[in-house]
Amino acid sequence: MTATASPVAPGGRLYEPRLRAMTVGIVALVSLLAFEALAVGTAMPTVARSLDGIGGYALAFGGPFASGVVGMVASGVWCDARGPRAAMWSGLVCFVAGLLLAGSATAMGTLVAGRVVQGFGSGLLSVALYVVVGLAYPESLRRKVFAAFAAAWVVPSLVGPVLAGLIVEHLGWRWVFLAVPLVAVPAVLLIQPGLRALGTMARRRPPAGSVGRLGWACGAGVSAALLHHGGQQHGATAVALVVLALAGLLACVPHLLPAGFLRAGRGLPTVVGLRALAAAAFAGAEVVIPLMLSRERGLTPTGAGLALTVGALSWSVGSWMQGRLPAPGSTATLPRAGLACVAVGTAGMASVLVPAVPVPLGVSAWAVAGLGMGLLFPSLSVLTLGLSAPGEEGRNSSSLQLGDSLASATVLALVGALLGAGTAPGPAGYAATLAVAAGCALIGVLLAGRVVPA
CATH class of the missing domain: 1.20.1250.20 (MFS general substrate transporter like domains)
Structure with missing residues (x-):
């Protein structure tokens, strides 16, 4: 029919x-x-x-x-x-x-x-x-609709x-x-x-395969909940739960995301992968920024939270911009530019670990990361719909959001396990977390050209 x-x-x-x-x-x-x-x-x-x-x-x-x-x-x-x-x-x-x-x-x-x-x-x-x-x-x-979603x-x-x-x-x-x-x-x-x-x-x-897909979704949901729970625990218990949850996700995710997702296949698999990488990068950095600013630079909770507010506002500005820019010559342009901004902004935020660097400079860098997310997210949503054949919009939209959610949950649980491992992390721990976040964005920059179908 x-x-x-x-x-x-x-x-x-x-x-x-x-x-x-x-x-x-x-x-x-x-x-x-x-x-x-x-x-x-x-x-x-x-x-x-x-x-x-x-x-x-x-x-x-x-x-x-x-x-x-x-x-x-x-x-x-x-x-x-x-x-x-x-x-x-x-x-x-x-x-x-x-x-x-x-x-x-x-x-x-x-x-x-x-x-x-x-x-x-x-x-x-x-x-x-x-x-x-x-x-x-x-x-x-x-693009304007998804910009409105971001503003919402x-x-x-x-x-x-x-x-x-x-x-x-x-x-x-x-x-x-x-x-x-x-x-x-x-x-x-x-x-x-x-x-x-x-x-x-x-x-x-x-x-075809809808019943099995729902079964794999249940497995991924249980694994995600276990991952979340493990990230709240301490010591060996946290490690064991996180490892078990990650194994469950690795078993389930290939059945839920587009074929070729793990090898960055051209077109939709890479679109979903870029969304997951961007979500992991931004969430991994965002969760440590208030703690880092409070403990390393002595900011109040309000002052540390202001950095996140700046990132949220610049995300909205980026979304507004991409909705009004002329259509780029290549569908890879906005995703690549957005991921580059996330990588640069995250690395710039890490600079506040150096006492001589003014905190406003780091916050400005985080605004660049937020701007990149605003350029990136709506453009990937539009690409997903554009690459969907009639009758596949639901499956592909769910894949896009699943990749986003599961990547964010994974990185947050891993960071939570790190922060709850015993002693409070010092500058090296914050730098390592931000380096991983920036690395995820850089991988996305390298893969962005593959959003163009073969």
Whole structure:
């Protein structure tokens, strides 16, 4: 059976009447997903004390990450078989149900269960949103849409933790979970007319290997949760858990990502690989920067966190720029430039380990890294949709986001294991971590030309 979705009209503007409600709705959903992901970290210490559930603290983060991996794969299969409409609504139901369950929890186990359901819904929604972009927007607007997605993360990254803290202090921690559905449902209702205008997808047989793919996704999710848990442990226990989790991921990932991913095959495999390398580089550096600035240069937590804010803002600027630049002569240009900026910016951030180097110089370098991520991420998202045959947008979008998530989880767990290994890391430890991050970006620079299909 073939899709009967309506063709996308060429040209147009992002907020023209035909697309305005759709654009507002999908950007609002991305903002809500971002806010919830960032706000929970602020609320969880209070939640753990209130529910006497410190033992489930790590699982409250690892659980939704694992279920999100499964949700991404399931959404890819579903979208390719039936279109994004059902996956979008099911994702909303799971996301809202999980939030309500977590917000009304009287025991930590119930809250963790709610977080797992919420994570699955987030996975469904995140992939369905990419498929909606591929079906509803002409190619000429896709870079602008993904730039808007990046901007939708910036405001939550700036105000989310502070707003969550105010909610916890004045309304109670439950409203960090219970308030979000009040906006999520109207956001999806805004998208609904646009989804209906796309037409319908004829019922098709699920892509070959879908059941097995879901099984491998479950294995990857469990491995990712174990990796997260291992990164919170200490000594030999941490090492053993991390090694076991990495072995599980190595067994599962080849079945979830495009064939040729590990050997950087031309086209889509390299696109997914570059996204994973960039995510690993940025996350690996970002997690040590506040600690490094606090311990080595004596900055306050607020001052150290300002560096991350600068990176987030420059990421938004880079996204805005790539959405308005003329189309480059080669599809490799923006990914290569973005990864080069990440490599240079990360190396420049490491310079603050030298006492004579002014801290603002290092923060400026990190702004270059953020700029690079802004150039890179939307361009890779556009490439993914452009390289997807009809009916494969869901699978390929889920692969892109899986590579991103699993690479970030891996590097964060490894850094966490390093930081929790015993003695606090000194300048050599920070330098080594930033060197690995810069190295990931440099590998991406060398491979960027392979995004062009043979």
